[in-house]
Amino acid sequence: MRPAQERGTADRYNLAEQAYEAALRLRDAGLCTQIQVIRLDDGVTLFDLAAGIEEPLEAW
Known part of the structure; x- marks a missing residue:
């Protein structure tokens, strides 16, 4: 993971499985009100x- 260049927080994952699991866990835990995953390609x-x-x- 690398910190974002812009404002806010962003994590970058090389593997789709890790990004998918992270998004679901954050959502299910209720830790975030905004989660957005965008494919960089x-x-x-x-x-x-x-x-x-x-x-x-x-x-x-």
Whole structure:
């Protein structure tokens, strides 16, 4: 994980499985009100807690 260059907090994961598990655990624990996972290769939003977007792991 690397700190984000911009404001806020961002974690970067090399493996889809790790990113998927982290997003679900944060959501389920209620630790975050905003979680957004964006695939860096093409900018597709894979998970967005506020918007109700939750793509299956196979899409990550």
